[in-house]
Structure formats: structure tokens, C-alpha cells
Amino acid sequence: MSSPLVVAALQLQTLGFNPSRLEFYFKNAHARGAKIIVLGEYVLNHFFKELASMPKSMVKEQSDKHLKLLKSYAKEYDMTIIAPIVLLKKDGYIKTIAKISPVGVNYYEQQILIPYGHWDEQSFFTNTIETLKPPMIFSLDGFKIMVMAGYEMHFPPFWDYVRSKKIDLVILPTSSTFGSHNRWREIIKTQAFLYETYVLRVNRLGEYNDKDVKWRFYGDSMLVRPDGEVEMMLEDKESMLVEEIDKKVLKHHKKEWRFEQALNMRKELP
Amino acid sequence: MTNESFEEKIANAKSIMEKLMKQDISLEDSVKLYEDGIKNIQEASTILENAKAKIKIIEQSSIKDDA
Secondary structure, three states, X not given: OOOOEXXXXXXXXXXOOOOHHHHHHHHHHHHOOOOEEEXXXXXXXXXXXXXXXXXXXXXXXXXXXHHHHHHHHHHHOOOEEEEEEEEEEOOEEEEEEEEEEOOEEEEEEOOOOOEEOOEEHHHHOOOOOXXXXXXXXXXXXXXXXXXXXXXXXXXXXXXXXXHHOOOOEEEEEEOOOOOOHHHXXXXXXXXXXXXXXXXXXXXXXXXXXXXXXXXXEEOOOEEEOOOOOEEEEOOOOOEEEEEEEOHHHHHHHHHHHOHHHHHHOOOOOO | OOOOOHXXXXXXXXXXXXXXXXXXXXXXXXXXXXXXXXXXXXXXXXXXXXXXXXXXXXXXXXXXXXX
16 A cells, blocks of 8 residues: 655745745755645735736746746656646736646546636636536546546535545635635535545635725635544635645545445446 | 937847836836837837848948959
8 A cells, every 4th residue: 555645735825026935935844755736726826806906927937937836846846836827828827727747738628617797707718618527637656546626626516536436535725714624614514525635725814905994815725534623724824835635534534434435336417 | 219329229129028027026117118129129110120131231341442
């Protein structure tokens, strides 16, 4: 059986043009044995409502500059980096999550975006609305890992994929704000338990002032175990979580509860 | 375009980049600085292109004189 995998979550606010603090954390995570490090949504770029007030060339330059730096860190520290990033394409902005490894970069284009009046990513970004495609999945040191965009956590097809592909760790970068702490905690803990997987949720920090309303992104980044318990949670300050995930824990949970086994003995609902 | 030299415009752009790297800068200020920085670089680039064109003309006229 594989050795435990050390994972890191970096809880930060938007970096703007200055990514200098990343080096400190990457070095530290590497020294603690982390093989994968995750950033929250809108850390490399400003919040999407702020992007509207910025020249497109400035947004592109920020993304390019940060990507270049992260590629160099992935090589230097032999780590896989998961980082949401906004790309500028011919038709407009695309909301993606980049997987930056020492050998290259892959992008997951978020499939379901927030469509609400006060928070309308669906209209702002040009991500296509089409039949759902498989999410980003990869293996690292014997662990199967799936990347899920924060809002996509609400949709069962992604979780069905977690079960069918026997995912060991779901990586969930988010930009949660207002008073949603408990809702997110409870959903993540429940899904981890039901779908027999670890979940690493990484939420951003910082504020966005929308006329009279202050949007405060509250952190609460956490690693949740397959038994639905929180292994470690950050509070609302800039900080980093470094923890192990273990195949033995996954195996024990699956053996104990046998959800997958019960389903496999029966046909699916018509 | 202002009357500043190529060197002054490059120095302005560098100084703007340093300001942009500050952690506590507001988005509004950073957008303004970015636009000023781009303007300085574009103007410096124009000065450089004009200088290149002048050198080319001088070179061509000296080739004609030698012929």
C-alpha cells in the first residue's frame, strides 16, 4: 500500500502583481514533505467583479506572470500545484483551474458557474455551457485525485464520478463569503463521508467592496477525512495547512461502511 | 507624448513597477499605475523606433556617399 501523501493548502488573499510571499510558503511546504499544494479561487487573479474594471492586458499579464513563477516553483520544489486562474481567450475570460507539475501544465475549464444576480460568473466568463465532461483527474504517488471547482460541489454528477473513479482526494478551491461557513462545512463533511474520500477545501481571504456591501472571504480551509471529520482547519488569517492523507484511512472507512459494495450488488435506478 | 528622454521613460516604468509590487496598493491605484506604465513603455518604444529609423537613414546616405 502507498505511503501517506502530504498535501498543503495555502490560504491567501489576492496576490495582485506581487507573488513574493509564495516562495516562503512553497519552501516551507516542501521542507514538510508536501507533494501537492493548492490555492483558493481568485488568489492569482482579482475577484471577477474587479476584473471588469481592469484592462484586459493587465489581467493577462498577471496570469502569465504568476503561471511562469508557479512553473518554476513546481520544478524547483518537485511539487504539483493546483491553482485557479483566469485565462484571456479571443472571446473573453475563461475561468479555469491549472494543474502545474514539474513536467507541464493542464487546465480544467470550470463547467458550471454561479448564475445568480448578485454573483453572475456565468455571464461574465465565456466558459461554454454544454454536456458535462469528465472533471480533471490525475494520480500522484498512488493516490487518485480529482479537482472540483467550488460551485460544482453542489452537483451530484461530479460526486458520482468520485465514486465511480474511486477518488482518494477531492481538491476544492473556493471563494466562499458572507455567512456560509456552516453550510460549506456540513456539505463537505457529508460528501466526504458518503463518497468515501478525503476533501481538501481551500478558500480565499480578502474583501470586495460592492457599493455599501462588504464581501468578506473568510478562509476556513480544511482537510476533511472520509469519516466526515475535520482533520485540520485554518481560521480566517493568512496561513498554510500541511497534512497527510492515508490509504489505510480510506480503506478502513470503505470496509466499515461498504457503501460502494452495496451499490455494486444492485442495479442502478431506472 | 511628453518631452522626457528614453532613459527617463524607462526609469518611470521601473518606478511604476516597484509601486505595483506593493502589497497594500488599491485596485484603482494599481490600474492607474499599470496604464501609466504601459504609456511610458509605449512612448519609450516610439523613441527607440524613431532613433532606429534615423540610424538607417544615416547608414543609407553614407553608403550612397561611399558609392
